Amino acid sequence: MKHLQLKYNLLQFFYWICYCCVYGFVAIFLQYHGLSNTEIGIVTGLGAAFTVITSPYLAGLIGKIKSMTNEKMVVLTMIGTFILYGLMSLIKFPHVIMIILYILLIQLIATDVPVLSQICMDYLKEGEYLDFGLARGLGSLSYASAAAVMGFLVDWINPLAVSVVYVISGLLVILMIKILPKVKHLESEKQGSSISIFRFIKLYKRYFIIVLSFMLPLSMASTIGTYLINIVKSLGGTSSLFGIATFLSAGSELPFMAITHSLLKKYTPRQLFMVASIAYVIRNITIALAGNLVVLIIGLLFQGLSFGLFTAVVTNYANDYVRKEHGMMAQTLLAVMISGIGPTIGNFVCGRLQDTLGLPAMLLFTSICTIIGFVIYLCLFIFGKKEEIKYE
8 A cells, every 4th residue: 555654654643743732731721711720630530530431432333333434433533522622712611611521522532542553453454564663653753742832832822722733633634544545344343343341351361461560650650741840840940841851751752663563573572561661660760769850851761662662562462462353442441541540540649649748759659559560560471471372
């Protein structure tokens, strides 16, 4: 398929700009509309928690509704987010309505994360060469770049500029979906694709344990990102340095995601997962113990070797070791645990620890949880089967 890699790269590139608008600027956008920090906390907490329910449900519609495809799901969710963003930008709603609308916005944008991954897996199953790691790495780069650019736009214009950037990027996402070559959706596969998340966990225990072991360090990394501005300021930094640190952290993901395809030819997924797990321990503990800004940034640069490597490897792992008809649920379970359950618990507990016992207590908690996640995967690495059945 001509230029397939370029088209998929651009799809991920524009999507992660949209994701940055929704998640990266939630506080700025809602503060502009008069919401308090407590209300914003409700939005982010409930938004993440509800994805545990909505993501599997919406993804399941692809298998249950005859005419529904991955591509149609992306288009429909994007149109839904346009409507929600437009309403919130143009109409002054009571705070409770704003909270509800923004939570709905989070549900729709989060649904597309596993769907975009599955689109790549579908091409691979058809025998097409497509480097997911490279595309996802460019998505990380676009997220980092968008955060820097929109920071200036917000200062220059106002926070409503974020909604304009979102709509433009969202339209480009729809355009890329439309020009991507069509994937063959066999009827027999669609009929067998519906599976409950609990049945999936029972069927693929090893995959579940891998995701569980990484949920802990990854959710702690997410929590560190939420309160990174507080860490930076505690070390004498400024908001400008916070922006630079965020850019370097997200930007470090690209090279590791880009080379994952090559690494998988030389090393097994279990070996690369171990490297990523160790990298998470180094990353989170280095940040927790950082006595100055230089050490903090060094810790943040391990984002590539930890999150970047894990994300690219686990997506390819799901493609090889999960049956094709269950591929969407594999991506959905990953998104639910990594973007839903983990961050919800992490942000709530760490927020309370920071308010009651201070920043050091929060950082100690993140370090302990990271080590627990590493120990879980270490046990699987040592005692689990070294070989698995690959599904064609």
